[in-house]
Amino acid sequence: MKTIRCQVEKITPFNGAVYQVLLRPDTPLAHQAGQYLCVVMGEKDKRAFSIASAADAEVIELHIGAAVNEPYPMQVVEKLQQNSHIDIEAPGGEAWLRHDSTRPRLLIAGGTGFSYIKSLIEQQIQLGQTIETTLYWGCRNQDAMYYEQLARQWHSEHPWLHFVPVVEEAKPQWDGKQGNLLAQIQQDYTSLAGFDVYIAGRFDMVGAAREIFRQLNVDEAHLYGDAFAFIK
Incomplete structure (x- = not known):
């Protein structure tokens, strides 16, 4: 560096x-x-x-x-x-966007891990890519989801991008999922085979995610997160 x-x-x-x-x-x-x-x-x-x-x-x-x-x-x-x-x-860091890949992308952010995901999505938009991409962002509550409006704007403006907000504590009229971020992904996917998966957040969350994703047949050569360099 x-x-x-x-x-x-x-x-x-x-x-x-x-x-x-x-x-x-x-x-x-x-x-x-x-x-x-x-x-x-x-x-x-x-x-x-x-x-x-x-x-x-x-x-x-x-x-x-x-x-x-x-x-x-x-x-x-x-x-x-x-x-x-x-x-x-x-x-x-080695968890940069593999923009040449045509595999569908699953992007996962816990809390301020959204900063990492924001860079990936903005790069995809600048490159004019339309690869099917799903973004999960998990926070304790809606107030902690500090860039929610931007993520919803991406969702509405780009048909290839799907935003799934997840909070542990939901207010009435919450437009999203309520519960644990990783549990929600387990509920929504039976297999992650064939996906490029990018993840950022607290090390304990990322470590737990890897174990869950292994059960979902993730190809670890296509599982990207700089936290993995520290939690081997």
Whole structure:
């Protein structure tokens, strides 16, 4: 990975626990959709976040889940708020979009794992691809689904893209599924053979998903998620 200086353009809270961060690199960042960067906090302290923007975007978008009781990511937000520029190391990760594949795609996001999925979908849209794609996004409740409107917009504008929102705690008139994200996928699919599957979220969720997907005959050569490099 290369070290790149970035201007901190904007930091905006989506809600009480997730921040949108926009960075403008001093030199263009050459990366593929689905890769991540590391914010340099110190010589030996580099913290990874998925890049939420498509591969050729001039501004890098991050989604940082940083509730006040989570000091590790909140320290990053505070550093960004206190400085006009920041160093990053990028790009990293092997779970980038295999855009040459014609297999149907299943995209799965838990919480701020949506940042990773957003990059993949925006890249598909820019490439003009119409490969059948289904997006599952699981959150604790609707308030936590910070980019719900964008995901529903994709669903309505692109016939090839199907959005399935899943929340654990649903309000009346909720237009989506209620329950556990992985249980919902188990209910909806009897087999994942033939799919390209991309997943991002907490490591424990991703690890549990892999075990479930193995039972659904997933081809692990086509199961993509950078978390797998850390939970072998």
